Amino acid sequence: MSTGEEAGPALAGGSGGPGALRPLVETVLDALAAGAARRGGPVAAGGPGRSAEAVARALRDESPDALRRLTELLAHGSADPADPACAAHLHCPPLAVAVAADLAVSALNPSQDSWDQAPAATALETALIAELAELVGFDPLRAAGVLTSGGTESNLMGLMLARDQILDGIVELDGLPAGARPRIFASQAAHFSVQRAAALLGLGERAVVSVPVDRELRMDPDALARAMAETIWEGATPLAVVATAGTTDTGAVDPLHRAADLAARYGAWLHVDAAYGGGALLSERLAPLLDGIARADSVSLDWHKLGWQPAAAGVFLARRAESYVSLLRRAVYLNPADDEEAGYPSLLGLSLRTTRRADAFKLAVTLRTLGRSGLGRLVDRCHDLALATAEAVRAEPALELHCEPILTTVVFRHLPPGTGPAAADGLNGRLRRSLLSEGRAVVGRTELPGSGPGRVRLKLTLLNPYATPADTAAVLRAVVRAGRETGSDPSGQG
Numbered sequence: 001m002s003t004g005e006e007a008g009p010a011l012a013g014g015s016g017g018p019g020a021l022r023p024l025v026e027t028v029l030d031a032l033a034a035g036a037a038r039r040g041g042p043v044a045a046g047g048p049g050r051s052a053e054a055v056a057r058a059l060r061d062e063s064p065d066a067l068r069r070l071t072e073l074l075a076h077g078s079a080d081p082a083d084p085a086c087a088a089h090l091h092c093p094p095l096a097v098a099v100a101a102d103l104a105v106s107a108l109n110p111s112q113d114s115w116d117q118a119p120a121a122t123a124l125e126t127a128l129i130a131e132l133a134e135l136v137g138f139d140p141l142r143a144a145g146v147l148t149s150g151g152t153e154s155n156l157m158g159l160m161l162a163r164d165q166i167l168d169g170i171v172e173l174d175g176l177p178a179g180a181r182p183r184i185f186a187s188q189a190a191h192f193s194v195q196r197a198a199a200l201l202g203l204g205e206r207a208v209v210s211v212p213v214d215r216e217l218r219m220d221p222d223a224l225a226r227a228m229a230e231t232i233w234e235g236a237t238p239l240a241v242v243a244t245a246g247t248t249d250t251g252a253v254d255p256l257h258r259a260a261d262l263a264a265r266y267g268a269w270l271h272v273d274a275a276y277g278g279g280a281l282l283s284e285r286l287a288p289l290l291d292g293i294a295r296a297d298s299v300s301l302d303w304h305k306l307g308w309q310p311a312a313a314g315v316f317l318a319r320r321a322e323s324y325v326s327l328l329r330r331a332v333y334l335n336p337a338d339d340e341e342a343g344y345p346s347l348l349g350l351s352l353r354t355t356r357r358a359d360a361f362k363l364a365v366t367l368r369t370l371g372r373s374g375l376g377r378l379v380d381r382c383h384d385l386a387l388a389t390a391e392a393v394r395a396e397p398a399l400e401l402h403c404e405p406i407l408t409t410v411v412f413r414h415l416p417p418g419t420g421p422a423a424a425d426g427l428n429g430r431l432r433r434s435l436l437s438e439g440r441a442v443v444g445r446t447e448l449p450g451s452g453p454g455r456v457r458l459k460l461t462l463l464n465p466y467a468t469p470a471d472t473a474a475v476l477r478a479v480v481r482a483g484r485e486t487g488s489d490p491s492g493q494g
Contacts, residue, residue: 012107021107024067031068035075042086043079045439051077079442084464084471085478088444090248090276090302092463094310101365102310105358112147112356114334115344121358122347128360131367132301133317135281136274137294144321146350147359148314151275152193154300155242157316157327157352159184159197161298162240162269164326182239183231184208187219187254188449189247191273207239213449216403217250219243221258228266238266245290246277249446249459251407253277256292263297272296275314277407279306282376286383286407297323303363306379306408306463313359324350378465382408385462388469389476398480402448402457410460410472411446414483421454428456431482440482441475 010020038044044051058073079086082093110118112125125147133143148154167182182203186194188210195205209231212223228238243259244252256272263270272293278301280286281293293299296319303313318324328349330337335346348354366375386405393401393412402411413428428445435441444459458479460472 031071042083084467101362125360145317150314158271158298186242189217245274260295275302425456
């Protein structure tokens with residue numbers, strides 16, 4: 001029998017957990033506020049060198065209260081997506097209610113690999129997956145899915161199921177031999193995880209056929225049709241079409257119905273990567289952009305983008321639960337057959353991971369707190385902000401807008417009169433680093449598909465529903481000012 005004198009560090013769970021957590025949470029909240037106040041903007045000034053020095057110094061400090069010191073360090077040294085001038089990436093400011101819900105999961109630490117580790121969380125994730133399947137237009141009674149770490153894992157799962165369903169089912173058809181070389185069709189603007197997934201699945205990155213895009217970075221459906229026809233003539237197998245619903249840079253949505261028609265014509269799997277654009281389903285205004293998504297065989301969603309959840313909050317959905325058959329596994333210590341026969345469900349066969357956090361909980365809490373309409377209003381605010389920001393870009397002679405916003409991103413560049421393509425690329429790279437180094441703004445950088453100079457663009461990814469047009473106008477002024485200040489610096493250091 002233990003005594004109080006033998007007690008060690010407190011645990012977060014059990015009846016005593018909340019009492020142990022309460023003062024520690026207060027410490028964290030105080031340190032977060034102190035770190036943000038010291039930072040005083042979207043990111044700490046000084047660049048990588050100063051940040052690394054601060055971390056090294058803090059880790060050498062042996063004074064007590066590491067929780068307070070290191071939390072303040074983290075807050076001071078983080079890029080804060082809640083600051084309107086932090087708008088480079090699909091990096092959302094999470095809702096406070098979602099963060100609070102996530103704390104509950106951290107304290108209880110349920111693992112989703114067996115029912116007896118997560119009774120309530122298992123039932124909750126199952127119900128949430130059915131709800132999200134219905135949101136994309138799947139039959140919730142026939143669909144299946146799982147919470148993932150994000151779009152990269154979800155895209156891997158979609159292509160894995162495509163490989164197993166299509167290649168295992170190939171028969172002699174119109175001269176197409178069993179085991180023919182597989183091909184995956186994705187646009188030039190598709191996420192890099194498509195190539196990575198092909199490599200991991202043993203198909204090779206060269207299995208991915210890059211389909212041209214238009215100016216908005218939307219897949220050209222006629223080019224897709226030609227590429228798939230050529231694949232047949234070459235004796236290869238059209239394995240999958242990956243359509244993007246919300247490209248990382250412009251938010252473009254590929255022509256989903258055409259992609260579905262072509263996938264069906266050639267017997268290919270259709271996977272829709274809606275990691276970014278899936279948030280449009282919450283908005284009555286923007287949901288029509290994703291018309292056709294219900295025809296997909298599988299879908300990726302990320303609610304840590306246009307869903308305001310702390311990472312990770314990815315979702316993978318398959319239209320037909322039976323397509324999961326190749327992933328089914330039995331581990332006798334996790335999902336023994338007699339347990340399942342007795343009514344104890346298992347999620348083990350739905351995920352690539354074994355130990356898995358209850359990430360569905362924070363999303364379930366958010367949906368019950370705000371509802372689809374409440375989240376949809378946040379999506380609409382960000383879309384409105386993108387439209388207003390694009391108008392501000394048009395009004396500034398030194399800036400050039402690339403295309404009209406589709407979701408919540410604004411792609412543009414600083415282009416003073418008389419600036420050539422190569423000089424413009426260097427200038428935009430330098431001014432972005434200057435803004436970062438000085439802690440003034442976190443602005444994205446990208447490159448348009450193609451080759452040669454003149455492809456570098458800047459990007460504002462607007463995911464803060466409480467930012468205003470005045471906020472983004474200030475960022476644009478900072479861009480122009482930084483462009484003037486760094487325009488004559490040939491070093492590229494900014």
